[in-house]
Amino acid sequence: MKALLIVLGLLSALLIVLQLVMGLLIRNGQASLRTAHFHSGSLMVLVALAYIALSLSAILSRPREERF
Numbered sequence: 001m002k003a004l005l006i007v008l009g010l011l012s013a014l015l016i017v018l019q020l021v022m023g024l025l026i027r028n029g030q031a032s033l034r035t036a037h038f039h040s041g042s043l044m045v046l047v048a049l050a051y052i053a054l055s056l057s058a059i060l061s062r063p064r065e066e067r068f
Contacts, residue, residue, distance in 0.1 A: 001058055008051040015044035 022037040 012048045012051050
C-alpha cells in the first residue's frame with residue numbers, strides 16, 4: 001500500500017507540472033496541444049483523487065495510540 005501511495009503521489013506531481021507546461025505552451029500560441037492538455041488534465045484529476053482517497057483510508061485505518 002505504501003509503494004502504491006508513493007507512485008500515485010509522484011505521478012500526481014508529474015501530471016501537475018505537465019499541465020502547467022502545456023498551459024504555458026498553449027498560451028504562447030501552440031493551440032495544437034489543447035486536446036492533449038484536456039486529456040492529461042482529466043487523467044491528473046483521476047490520479048489525484050485516487051491518491052487522496054487511498055491516503056485518507058491509510059491514515060484512518062492506522063490503530064490509535066493509547067495514552068495514559
